[in-house]
Amino acid sequence: MTPAPAPQSSGLLSVAVSAQREAQSAETRLWEAAAEWCAAHAEGHVPDCVAGGPLGVVTEELLAAYEVEGGDRLIGAGGPGTPLVAEFAVIELATALGRSDASGRAFVGAVMETRFRLPLLWEAMTSGRVAPWRARRIAEETMRLGPEAAGFVDRMIAPIAHKTGLRALDGLVADAIARYEPETAEADLADAHAHRHVTIELDQPGQGAMCAFDGLVRLDGLLDRADAEDLDLALRNLAAEQYALGSPLELGERRAAALGQLARNQTMLDLTGTAATAKPTTVPARQLVLHVRLSSEAVSGAPVLDPATGALGIHLARVSTEQGSHRATVTAEQVAAWAGNPDTKVVVKPVVDLTETVAVDAYEVPDRIAFRVKEQRQTCAFPFCQWSAMRADLDHIDEYAPMSEGGPPGQTSTETLAPLCRTHHRAKTHPSPSRQTGRSERRWRYRRIRPGLYLWNSPHGRTFLVDPDGTEHLT
16 A cells, blocks of 8 residues: 655645634634623623724613622723723633633733724724734733824724734834823833832742742842842852852852842841941841641652642642742752751741541631641632632632521531632622623532532533642533
């Protein structure tokens, strides 16, 4: 039998181009469906979803549906003038698409911005002339503009959006601001220094295949030029000093270590005294809080499933700040390196049996139960949410019924609670109002299968399985 000839290069390119066009068409349909969904859950309803068309009337009945404290509410999506959209509708759309709340809200913002404030660009995208990713990039830039400035960008960019570069877009936006919003241009210049910051992402363990165990965090900042040059000089000198003392580390590693050295040995003036009595002070010793999880398999290095969380149990310790608001899981080698530093204070917390069931009759959650629940589930239990459980609410999976009203004992326990961030706690607790009746009818529901494993049902019948590794969309 003669083997089939290998495909020619030109044929492969044709397949690639065809696949790209199909993907672009599918993405456009997604945008159209998202626009219709948001319009159906927008202020006063937008039944025809026509940009510039009637947006309906915000009636007293409509507003009353959003007056429940902590319940659904209308939020801004897109720039000034776009219809407000029900928050819980955005959450359900984001979850159905496998996105986080932040990602879903950003997507909805771009869709509504393009649909209602950039009608020429919307027509170019839905006709296939402009890729959705280009439309989103343009929409993200025009959201901060007023209607006139956005309309100017729409008129100028729509004919060339399929081929223009991002630099041209930035120039158009700057031109629109200068033409229609000169006060904004002045304010942007005057407030530029207000964006100075230093952000240390203590909740982000790092990147790479072993990112959860490397003990690294990302640092980002925007500094005054003079301060930046001073800091660069200090890091350069300390890195050179480490090299002279025989450090085997590369330059980048030595500069990173130098930043920690500056933090631990910084000096500052005593502002409570006078210049003559000013004296250097040093920061307290670095405190390392360890939550140790030991087993014979972990000590021997054999990977096993954690019986409490279902996660792969190859770690030995969890590290947190003194307040416990930031945590990371690290290897024994990393703990040894930190503990060996003479300016580190190590605090080892006692071992807690996470498989033990602890329950009380009261609605309030005692610390011993809260600790166990948040140790079993490290993030919000809602689909696709990565909010730290340490900063989340504790939700009664089934609504708590007071014992005085016939409720059963032990309703507050390690088996009946789950960590939910405040947004998803609200979405689960307060059902969305029906657009036909104005009554609250649809709601999120979920149940705990085992520690760290939850089965969710959305208001419109979508099913999600949340486990220690992430979320799986079952329908």
